[in-house]
Amino acid sequence: MCITFIIIVLVIIITIPIVTVKTKKTNNEQASTAEETTIEITEKMKITTELTTTSSTTTITSTTTITSTTAASTISITTAIPQWTMTGDMNVARKFHTASMLINGKVLVIGGYNGITLNSAELYDPLTGIWTIITSMNTERQEHTASVFTDGTVLVAGGIKDKVFLNTAVLYNPSTDSWTTMGNMRGVRGAHKATKLKNDKVLISGGDGGSGFLYSAELYDPSTGIWTRTSSMNHQRVDHAISLLTDGKVLVAGGNNYRGPLNSAELYDPLTEFWTETGSMSVTRQCSTLSTLINGKVLIAGGFNGGYLKSAELYDPSTGYWTSTGSMNYARQCHTASLLSNGKVLVTGGYNGIYINNTEIYDPSTGIWTISTDMNIARQQHTATILTNGILLVAGGEGDAPYLNNVERYPLP
Structure with a gap:
């Protein structure tokens, strides 16, 4: 009975560091993913701006994705067409x-x-x-x-x-x-x-x-x-x-x-x-x-x-x-x-x-x-x-x- 108790305690002690390490790794992976997402969003916004500023109608679109939530916004600037008066x-x-x-x-x-x-x-x-x-x-x-x-x-x-x-x-x-x-x-x-x-x-x-x-x-x-x-x-x-x-x-x-x-x-x-x-x-x-x-x-x-x-x-x-x-x-x-x-x-x-x-x-x-x-x-x-x-x-x-x-x-x- 005593031997059985000792074995259970040893198993718990060994398992805790493993869980801790796995949890920390998961958090690090999330942080890394967040950094990648931020970089990707920044690059997309930069490319969109460069492409659209060459047109008379400028459209700037930014899309941010965090887990399953998506936010989008569009701004349009239209140049007036000259008219006869x-x-x-x-x-x-x-x-x-x-x-x-x-x-x-x-x-x-x-x-x-x-x-x-x-x-x-x-x-x-x-x-x-x-x-x-x-x-x-x-x-x-x-x-x-x-x-x-x-x-x-x-x-x-x-x-x-x-x-x-x-x-x-x-x-x-x-x-x-x-x-x-x-x-x-x-x-x-x-x-x-x-x-x-x-x-x-x-x-x-x-x-x-x-x-x-x-x-x-x-x-x-x-x-x-x-x-x-x-x-x-x-x-x-x-x-x-x-x-x-x-x-x-x-x-x-x-x-x-x-x-x-x-x-x-x-x-x-x-x-x-x-x-x-x-x-x-x-x-x-x-x-x-x-x-x-x-x-x-x-x-x-x-x-x-x-x-x-x-x-x-x-x-x-x-x-x-x-x-x-x-x-x-x-x-x-x-x-x-x-x-x-x-x-x-x-x-x-x-x-x-x-x-x-x-x-x-x-x-x-x-x-x-x-x-x-x-x-x-x-x-x-x-x-x-x-x-x-x-x-x-x-x-x-x-x-x-x-x-x-x-x-x-x-x-x-």
Whole structure:
């Protein structure tokens, strides 16, 4: 009996350390597991944060698991999409007008048509959103051109008045709100194009002379106030597209010459004052837009050639060739195209059997067009002006009403 008791006591004494050791090991394993869980959670949170901060919508998700209990939380930060907003209406509804960005930051709108040819002009103040009527021109005109000089004055040339084609030119001085009659152009013309060259002269090209579409071109010198003939284009053109290249030359593309839309293009060199034919586009087009990109290439988009076009092409001045790029999402003519500070191109409105209020953005790095925010009003033959504060101002044109006076603004990306 005594021996039996001793054996039982020995068994208990031996068992206690084993249980203690096993218990301690279990606690250590739990602590180790907890440490691993903490490390794993920290790493997951770090990875999630790094991945989501590259998106415009940031989602941070943390998940903690302790035994069978799970806690989860999600925070979403959404970037607002820029919208078009209406601003003050013009005092006069108009299409076939011009809009010019002045050096004082205001926008000058001149002339146009709303059932009658207009001589009125008005100024838009971006700070107040209000249009103010200013001194009128002494001659009504539509489908004219307006060019801003470095001294702030604005040259208005040619146009059409009651089916009469004009060769007159006037100069507006914003500091005195006054118009001065300048020398006449060498020929009458409307629906022509004006390009201010790097030497501050203005190149006038093509258009309608009343008795036919024009080859001719002429130069205005602001230092003398005199017009001079320069060499003629190789093709008659009206409704053509034009853009100043980075090297100072001028590219003209497409248009119409009575026989129909053109696919030809030519270059004007201010140093030699000659036009040289360059590569032709793959598609004929008139009423398109031409934009010189930051990389020096030139984008032509949309237009009309018996059908409404959504195709686009790129001109490379270094090779003289055109190549196809991504097509717009919508066919359109008589739209506007604005080069943005980030190098992209924003196209607004136009017409493709119906008046269009949609807009889209071209990215030269991908060659892809992305649909952007719709304007409030569908319109064509409107103007688009980039303000000094980075807002795009769209004014007037033609839409569901034949002549529009409404105006809207869009904050550019």
